[in-house]
Amino acid sequence: MSHSADSYYVPHASHWPIVASVSLTTSVVGAAMWFNGSGSGPMVMLIGLAMTLFMMYGWFGTTVRESLKGMYNEQVDRSFRQGMMWFIFSEVMFFAAFFGALFYARVLSVPWLLGEDVSTHLTLWSGFTEAWPTNGPNNIGGEFQTMGAWGIPAINTLLLLTSGVTLTISHWALKAGDKSKTVLWLAATVALGAIFLGFQAYEYIHAYGDLNLTLGSGIYGSTFYMLTGFHGFHVTIGTVMLFVIMLRANKAHFTHENHFAFEAVAWYWHFVDVVWLGLFIFVYVL
Secondary structure (H helix, E strand, C coil): CCCCCCCCCCCCCCCHHHHHHHHHHHHHHHHHHHHCCCCCHHHHHHHHHHHHHHHHHHHHHHHHHHHHCCCCCHHHHHHHHHHHHHHHHHHHHHHHHHHHHHHHHHHHHHHHHHCCCHHHHHHHCCCCCCCCCCCCCCCCCCCCCCCCCCCHHHHHHHHHHHHHHHHHHHHHHHHCCCHHHHHHHHHHHHHHHHHHHHHHHHHHHHHHHCCCCCCCCHHHHHHHHHHHHHHHHHHHHHHHHHHHHHHHHHCCCCCCCCCHHHHHHHHHHHHHHHHHHHHHHHHHHC
8 A cells, every 4th residue: 555745654663673772782792702702602602693584574574565565654754864864873873883992992091001210100001112012011922923914804895995895886787777787787796795804804804813913912812803893793784774775676676766775775885895995094004
């Protein structure tokens, strides 16, 4: 049943918000348990992630069915757009906090540890220098090596930048009414995202096994894994959403005029691209 332009669709009561809260909380608690050495932490985190995927499937499925039934009009579409804008703004603030932590540690905290009086520095932390990267005056986590910028990180940068191009081409094809090209270039974008995640996993294995760069490697290890890890999580979510959009495009759920779900995922993916550029510059290069 379609709704007129002067009416606003109000959804029925839904259980999905509480399912989302429980699943995300379970994931975070499991991750915290894992990082603190609990043997059951990984299992708890995996259960939370599985619940999150189930929630996304159910909640998004409800939204898709409502859209296909014509329950949304232009006013609802504007609400969706405004909601997505605020969501991306919240994500900007989320990553700004981590980039701010990196700036604080690198530009402010490390010089402060030396103190204005050189004798204080020599007495408290003999041999400590104002150098970055560092794991602090107490050499927390032991000696480590950093990940070079022009290896895997550079490849991943190229992959994400290319994925932004393929996604834009897919969007152009959708607006032109070319279903086959829309699906083809979406599939290419999904593949590039998956390859990125594969390289990211290999980078972590190499960092832990060969470089002794771990989450416990002082302030550098903490900021490195918090920034790259959360970005990798966002790439994972974005790749899943792109895959779903690809399936929907293949089923002709979108028209050249009505395809905000595609646009919302595209906004999110381009945001992820921009965050990675910041990571590449401030974490790997500088």
